Amino acid sequence: MMKKENVVIKSVEQIALDTVEMVVKNPYISQKAIPGQFLHVSVEGHTLRRPISIADINRENKTITILFKMVGSGTAKLAALNPGMSFDVLGPSGNGFQTEGNESSTILLIGGGIGVPPLYYLGKELAKQNKEIISVLGYQTRANVFSEEMFRRLGKTFIVTNDGSYGEKGFVTDVIQKAGYFDYYYSCGPLPMLKAVTAKLADKPGMISLEERMGCGVGACMACVIPTDSEGGYKKICSDGPVFHTQEVSL
Amino acid sequence: MNNLAISLPGLELKNPIMPASGCFAFGREYSEFYDLSKLGAIIMKAATGTERFGNPTPRVAETASGMLNAIGLQNPGVEKIIEKEVPFLAQYDTSIIANVAGSTLEEYEKVAAAFNQTDQVQALELNISCPNVKEGGIQFGTDPFMAAKVTETVKKASKLPVYVKLSPNVTNITDMAKAVESAGADGLSMINTLTGMQIHLPSRKPLIANKTGGLSGPAIKPVAIRMIYEVKQHVSIPIIGMGGVSNAEDVLEFLLAGASAVAVGTANFNNPFVCPEIIDSLPETLNRYGFDSVKDAIGKGIM
Numbered sequence: 270m271m272k273k274e275n276v277v278i279k280s281v282e283q284i285a286l287d288t289v290e291m292v293v294k295n296p297y298i299s300q301k302a303i304p305g306q307f308l309h310v311s312v313e314g315h316t317l318r319r320p321i322s323i324a325d326i327n328r329e330n331k332t333i334t335i336l337f338k339m340v341g342s343g344t345a346k347l348a349a350l351n352p353g354m355s356f357d358v359l360g361p362s363g364n365g366f367q368t369e370g371n372e373s374s375t376i377l378l379i380g381g382g383i384g385v386p387p388l389y390y391l392g393k394e395l396a397k398q399n400k401e402i403i404s405v406l407g408y409q410t411r412a413n414v415f416s417e418e419m420f421r422r423l424g425k426t427f428i429v430t431n432d433g434s435y436g437e438k439g440f441v442t443d444v445i446q447k448a449g450y451f452d453y454y455y456s457c458g459p460l461p462m463l464k465a466v467t468a469k470l471a472d473k474p475g476m477i478s479l480e481e482r483m484g485c486g487v488g489a490c491m492a493c494v495i496p497t498d499s500e501g502g503y504k505k506i507c508s509d510g511p512v513f514h515t516q517e518v519s520l
Numbered sequence: 521m522n523n524l525a526i527s528l529p530g531l532e533l534k535n536p537i538m539p540a541s542g543c544f545a546f547g548r549e550y551s552e553f554y555d556l557s558k559l560g561a562i563i564m565k566a567a568t569g570t571e572r573f574g575n576p577t578p579r580v581a582e583t584a585s586g587m588l589n590a591i592g593l594q595n596p597g598v599e600k601i602i603e604k605e606v607p608f609l610a611q612y613d614t615s616i617i618a619n620v621a622g623s624t625l626e627e628y629e630k631v632a633a634a635f636n637q638t639d640q641v642q643a644l645e646l647n648i649s650c651p652n653v654k655e656g657g658i659q660f661g662t663d664p665f666m667a668a669k670v671t672e673t674v675k676k677a678s679k680l681p682v683y684v685k686l687s688p689n690v691t692n693i694t695d696m697a698k699a700v701e702s703a704g705a706d707g708l709s710m711i712n713t714l715t716g717m718q719i720h721l722p723s724r725k726p727l728i729a730n731k732t733g734g735l736s737g738p739a740i741k742p743v744a745i746r747m748i749y750e751v752k753q754h755v756s757i758p759i760i761g762m763g764g765v766s767n768a769e770d771v772l773e774f775l776l777a778g779a780s781a782v783a784v785g786t787a788n789f790n791n792p793f794v795c796p797e798i799i800d801s802l803p804e805t806l807n808r809y810g811f812d813s814v815k816d817a818i819g820k821g822i823m
Contacts, residue, residue, distance in 0.1 A: 270552070273792060311790055316737045317582045318790060343582070359792070482578040484589065485789040487552075489545040491565075491594045492580040496573070503573060503594075508549070 271362050277355045286412040287339045289348040292332050298360045299331040304391035305365030305478055305512040308358040309486035312343045320483050324386035336386040363511050366391050373453035375401040379441050379466055381458025392423040403448045411435035442469050464520045478512045523813035528758050529706040530643040530681035531615050533560040536814050537799050540762050540785035541619040546605035553792045561615035566647050569627040571597040576729040581718050586737025588716050590730035593621055598634045610640040621647040625673045633677045644680050649687030649712035661687035664699035671703035681706035688714050697751040709760040711744045737786040738764040745777045752778025768798050768805035776821030
């Protein structure tokens, strides 16, 4: 269950261009969060919270790792906070990736940009279930690349940059066929990427995680809706998602 | 004696605090955080005659001390709201105010009549001020003649008291208030959002898909205070005040300007507990500024 909690910063580090990794401590969220859920972060002086996905959990140390991109004044202010300081979050928020009951033996993780982080916590949990993990991670350019080593520890990993400055050149969809056989996929990234991925893998079962500008983050304000295939139907990304089965929503 | 209690047409409120329409859906989400019986009332999200999907996304953008939204009255339609949402809220010991919206006079009439068929709704808030839909809403809210007409129509279809929600996007708010009072409004609800726009530099396009959105949050509080202060001096019906309220001091400021009750909107998004926190701190705030009760403070800022 989502709660309003205070988290204490343990570390803050810039790990790529405009990209920050922050480790925070909170006993409740660290025990409850599952992969794909997010924290709805309050930044002092800002009207709206920022939804930031959970990149990792350490239940023993009671810590949560979040990775975010500095795209505006709110995320810049968050990045400027120091260890020992604390802030307020709603979390764990949303519905995460379902892994229980997934009989697939080989899993493909497809991440794009700031959509990569939640796939790490997911991959770690899947690896515990003895599944083979293959990752295809896309970034704009070399300077944006992060978390490569962590994914390599989970399994075979392909890095793609749009300009070819690092790894393969192109889009994640250009590299998927090189990944070899897999029976299920999980993907998180910008909408155009998710559209291309779900179209290319239309015959494979999978789950996707969506991002959208959010208001309340609890399902009340109807800011972050996505249409479903049924007539007039919709889902709320913050509370029904952010993770959906690929057939559940129409991108 | 409960010094927070206030009586308004159709409403015996144990305290003057209520979540504003559109910021609280139908209460389910916030009922996970606290007991909704704590609230003076709940203003439900707008209901239209039939289901509406609303506008494309992005639908929200943050601004300095506020936010823009263009949800577009997304709602499941009045019948489903009466069937599924009203009974849920009726379990709580709080008053239910239904926000009535539409594109035509007939639709407003239909929605109002439907809410009158239940015995679980205590008042209607007539939404003639939504800036985010192409038809209806604001076209009724910016012309005193049309505002009076829709108020009259809904009053005829309703035995429940009608609070007309005014738009700040007008030249003369007092003319609007007087027009709906003459047409039979039992109260006013003010203010709705101010139409605004934000342009996203990287894409050079309006950030909100609807291009324009309604500005809410602390940025609009002085506008709301000014409008309530003006209107209060020219009407005799009570005012539910709203616009950027985020703490008990803000509530007192609205009371001083002439509001008899206060709705909290955008602040719920940052702090889901803002309404109960305000209710808890209101007695002390009233006291600190020399008031014994909510009633005591209403209109005391007008000189």
